[in-house]
Amino acid sequence: MPKRNLENEILKDIKEKCLAPTPRWCFLWRNYAFWGLGFLILVIGSLAASVLLYLVFNNNWEAYNQEGSNFFSFLISTLPYLWIAIIIIFALAAYYEIRQTKQGYKFQLTYALAGIFVLSMVIGGLFYWLGLAQVIDDELAERFPYYERVVNPQLNYWMNPKEGRLMGAIKRKETSDALILVDLKNKEWKVKIINGEKFIALVPLGLPVRLIGREISSSEFIASRVLSSCSGRGFFRRFED
């Protein structure tokens, strides 16, 4: 069988079909688009990381050792799984985007993911420091329908008066040692705070707090400890007129 003259066939093909090399800018644009998209994904992942840091830093870790609770169940109940999942998904997406760039294949999956994760945490830390995490959390707390269940499980954990945990915003001061609190279900509680006269005198209305103590009746609670509540504070704006 005679050898095919590939050279002639290819050159003929090029001339007949008027083929020309694709312009350089098309490839450059595509490469920059992948890097740009990768960067955007990294920024979104970093925002998720900043909210994760915000929730973790404001988890009232010292509260786990209350009666009937242990650190492991506290951790399981309050970890912000949604944000962890979002960070993992965005890290994978960022890796996929980087993999599409010209030199992207040179990065080993584990090192690349570790690098993206560390970078997300560093940028996330910066966003947290700038106060972006609080803004995002406030907005979601106010508007997102399943916020207390999906976005910030700390709220659900603290909404358990039978186990001595109550969370809510201070509505008004009742007496020198008692105040009225609105919980996550917009239910009013009369809360007596042990040795809390000074606190009650100074506390501003509308402040969200976490209480440790015990339930006296279906609408009364005695608190032995009052903790600040940063994350989820936007939730109580839902009940404002």
Added chain:
Amino acid sequence: MKPKEYYVIYRPMVLEKIGDEVSDESLVLRILANQDNFAYLIRRYEDKLLRYILRLSNFSREEAEDILQDVFLKVYLNLNDFDKSLKFSSWIYRIAHNQVINEFRKNIARPQNHSLALDDKAVRRIAGDFNIEKDVDSGLLKNFINNVLRRLEPKYREVIVLRFLEQKSYEEISDIIKRPTGTVSSLLNKAKKEFRKEVLNLEAGKLYAEEEFGK
């Protein structure tokens, strides 16, 4: 007012004489200036790539030539995408590699009975690297290695072909198959193990056949 003078400069596009001393990278620039110079690139890589396609796949020579034609057209269309941080040969092998994979996907159920374009030199080299008995007849050895290679999974066969038959470095293999060098290294180790396992399997099968049915 003095009339403007116009000069018509006529430069016929005459095919330059480009020898082997011209690097692939500067040949690319000359092709971009004059498409006819693409002929030199085809001449440089036609045999190498055809052999590579045949070694990588189970395609017949005619099919491999069709694939090679597509490879060269892709190379031509993507010349501006050539990454100068790579060796040009790695880049063109990568295009050939991708094209073969595309063809594999189109022809999953194809019969696998074509020879893998092994020449004597390649056969001796691979036999040496894997300590396969070299004193046997060259034709038998070629058949034996051909059988071993054909029994390997494509991912193992491609790294064995690139490393031991095309004699590419780890970095070049990494650039061709677009995997990190660490992955190439572990893939190659697994491929060597698989190759040795298949050698033993085939030798055991041969011994069994000799014992059962005589030589």
